[in-house]
Amino acid sequence: MSRSLFSLGVHLYQPPTQLKHVRDEIYRVCYEPMVAYMERYPCIKLSMNLSLSLGEHLPQEYLERLKALYKKGQLEMVNTIAFHPLAPITPRELLVKQIRMNEDFYRKHIIDNDPLPGIFPPEMAFKQSLAKLFSDLGYKWCVADDKIFVHQRSNMEDHLRAPSTWIPEAYGVGVLLRSRERSVELAFKDVFNGRRYARELIIGQKEWREKLHHDGASYLYLYLDGETFDHHRPGLLEHFLRPFCDEISESSEADLVPLNAIYEGFEKKRSCIPHSSWSSGVGEPAFHLWDHPTNEFHQPWNEFIRIAYAMAPSPLSEVLEDLFNRNFYSCSPWQYSMGHKDVARWCLPGFQRIADYYPPSWEKSRLQELINIMYSLTA
Structure with missing residues (x-):
């Protein structure tokens, strides 16, 4: 049947070092109203990943409301990595533990023992070896960004570059x-007429299928920071989200579905999927906002992490593992890339505690040198 399937995903996260008053304000203007809109308007259906680093600070009553929406089928939960490390540069052992920590949080508060087939890597930072990890942990699919994948197919006609009737697959993971x-249009452009925007997407997908001579279904999904709604962009809940979902629910040509329905509904094809993130640009390093070879902060930040991981005893002590989890999150180098040096240094007291944990050695001295360099860069 010729039909458009759409999905809308939101990423809810705050770093472990976020200031309480900032986190509380975002909850007041964004997280709570988003759930209230879903409760008021059953046409709103979202896919959501919620990091433990935020979830552990949310009111229990809020988590119960998420669970109620989940049980009604309005909310799909997508797993993520608990404290938001950049997965491609994080040791497998720590990724496995943080993925399981986040899943345990979901099971305790939201999904009980239901299947959890999908996972969102922080920053949408993807490389093919992550698909192997996700497969080993039982995940069927993961989320990634399309820009670099589409670019590598630039020798093809426009309508053939982005998959809309099939799903790329690596190591058995969609x-x-x-x-x-x-997604960028939602974050930055004039989308405050949600009904009109939905109609544009429906028409666009219909035209795409015609170019493909495809008489079956096609899909398109958007995924963005949850904080976009009414924190970064006041009025987006009322003027985009509700009318957008209304329009699709009333359409005879489209459905708003969870991401797992898209995964289950389309053919999978083994593909070469390039390293990428939500911000990767053509001709740039894949993770240029976190690990750029010419960035004066990225280099000591990443060197510190590599040395700290290399020196870590096996098995990790609970103290050291918790320090790694709560300080090696991806925001610090990104904030420096954005010019927010004062925020980039929030991780450094934790880095100091990690350095202090180790016995005297050349490596410990180097860790201290790197901390001093990062403090001077962010002064």
Whole structure:
């Protein structure tokens, strides 16, 4: 049947070092109203990943409301990595533990023993070896960004570049590629007429299928920071989210579905999927906002992490593992890339505690040198 399937995903996260008053304000203007809108308007259906680093600070009453929406089928939960490390540069052992920690949090508060088939890597930072890890842990699909994948197929006609009737696959894991173009429109452009925007997407998908001579279904999904709604962009809940979902629910040509329905509904094809993130640009290092070879902060930040991991005893002590979890989150180098040096240094007291944990050695001295360099860069 010729039909458009759409999905809308939101990423809810705050770093472990976030200031309480900032986190509380985002809860007041964004997280709580988003759930209230879903409760008031059953047409709103979202896919959501919620990091433990935020979830452990949310009111129990809020988690119970998420669970109620989940049980009604309005909310799909997508797992993520508990404290938001950049997965491609994080040791497998720590990724496995943080993935399981986040899953345990979901099971305790939201999904009980239901299947959890999908996972969102922080920053949508993807490389093919992560698909192997996700497969080993039992995941069927993961989220990634489409820009670099589409670019590597630039020798093809436009309508053949982005998969809309099939799903790329690596190591048996479906890699669901979000539309960066459409997601960025929600984040930055005039989309405050949600009904009109939904109609544009429905028409666009119909035209796409016609170019493909495809008489079956096609899909497109958007995924963005949850904080976009009414924190970064006041009015987006009322003027975009509700009318957008209304329009699709009333359409005879489209459905708003969870990401797992897209995964289950389309053919999978083994593909070469390039390293990428939500921000990767053509001709740039894949993770340029976190690990750029010419960035004066990225280099000591990443060297510190590599040395700290290399020196870690096996098995890790609970103290050291918790320090790694709560300080090696991806925001610090990104904040420096954005010019927010005062925020980039929030991780450094934790880095100091890690350095202090180790016995005297050349490596410990180097860790201290790197901390001093990062403090001087962020002064």
